[in-house]
Amino acid sequence: MRTDWVAHAVLLIGVALFALPVWLVLAGSTQTADVIARGELSLIPDPAGLGVYADVLFHSGHGTSPVWRMLTVSFGMAVCIAVGKIVISVLSAYAVAFFRFPFRNLAFWTIFLTLMLPVEVRIIPTYSVMAGLGLINTFTGLTMPLIASATATLLFRQVFLAIPDELVEAARMDGAGPWRFLRDILLPVSAANVAALFVILFVYGWNQYLWPLLVATDPSLDTVVIGIVKMIGTETATEWNKVMATAVLALLPPVLIVVLMQRWFVKGLAEADK
């Protein structure tokens, strides 16, 4: 086969366009704040400067907690949101797909409505509701309101509706009740969907910015995304190498998860958006 030079060239430029800012920041993080402030940034990372990562991880900066703490909050938030959304959506999709009950359609459309009400369009009233419930500056407030999910419910409903009737009848003939059926048949069958959705929702939770900005003003609840934006906000006397190291640490976990679970993730994304 002839080598397709044009394709390689275009794709390499694309790869470079994506990698360039991250490489510059990675290289910058290992250099001293003085060198960066003078604008004498080198493109080659300096192994001697790697100590900055230990420094930002374990020491608090100006008005910010140490990065390990922010990473913990981010991780906790992302996992709670992803697991919470999956659990709650599997249950409600199961109810909608496998039972007949009063107001079933109303329940379904109410869940569907949430698609049309992102936080961004209801900033102030949501804040006042949170304040009324005493959830400002709590981990519950950070996670629970983001757990309702129309997307995941619609996806699982789709998957559940595709389960052949024969399988359900056979299970019922064998005396399996609704819980047994859910645990022993439905969940194993949907495992790939669960894995894909977990990746998408973990990234969604990790990357939240407006929500934590609104409901968690206490620095001990700063996620790493909030923390990094705070750091660049105080531009005077900024230790740029620390900012750069924090940026690298903020993007590494979700990127790793997407790359490692690429196969499920790509398939899941196409299905979740169908």
Next chain:
Amino acid sequence: MERRTTFPGQLLPILLVAPQLALTAVFFLWPAGQAIWFSTQRQDAFGLHTEFVGFENFNDLFTDPLYRDSITRTVFFCAAVAALAMGVALLLAVFADREIRGRTVYRTLLIWPYAVAPAVAAVLWLLVLHPQIGLLGRWLNRHGVDWDFRLRDGQAMGIVILASAWKQVSYDFIFFLAGLQAIPRSVVEAARIDGARAWRRFRTITLPLLAPTIFFLIVVNLVYAAFDTFGTIQALTQGGPGKATETLVVKVYRDGVVNLDLGSSSAQSVILMGAVVALTVLQFRVLGRRRAD
């Protein structure tokens, strides 16, 4: 679509949907209702007295040149982000779809930015394009460009568009690639045998067959640019200099959280809700697809 076989019982399914419905009611429907209610109220300057003013807040908004500027700016911003992200993504997807060595490696290296938070993407570009410490920012200044996006309106808009589009390319790439792979090879092959050149094949066969993907991505990209770029803009410019990068969502935040103008901010929220409803209905009616939340 309905199932034929179902389980008996009514209490159990109601208990199963209850948690989802409770969260939806408390954190979605109640605040949305409050937004509509607040949007008809006006507070005095000290927040001591509130009165019902009907549609006056909406009236004020649509006669306010600043709000109309913000609408124009948001439309321009969204169109620019969608066009840039989709254009680059389509170009990359077309070449990644070819039978070349290392295609799986290329794909991995092109999808990872999906995982980068919009706010973190903004921080990356800030560090690269900062006029004093950024490598590219300094390079521009050395080469006769008076570069400082914190002072110049056009440059500020440019950098928020760049950072927003950069992060979205991966998502569009994944969908374009899936769309291209769904096109039967035999169709393209037949055109090739008929002597159609590459560009002509792309324009007359590939592009029409990609149309559903393109329409779907247009809606998704517009929604992303309008609503998910708050973090990007906040990190880079906070809507400034002046109001140069103040999109509608940034304005809701500024008026509501910073300036504490409850009535106007709520009215703006209600207008945005209307926009999301319209886009979602469009997506379902016309395209039969939905986006991830």
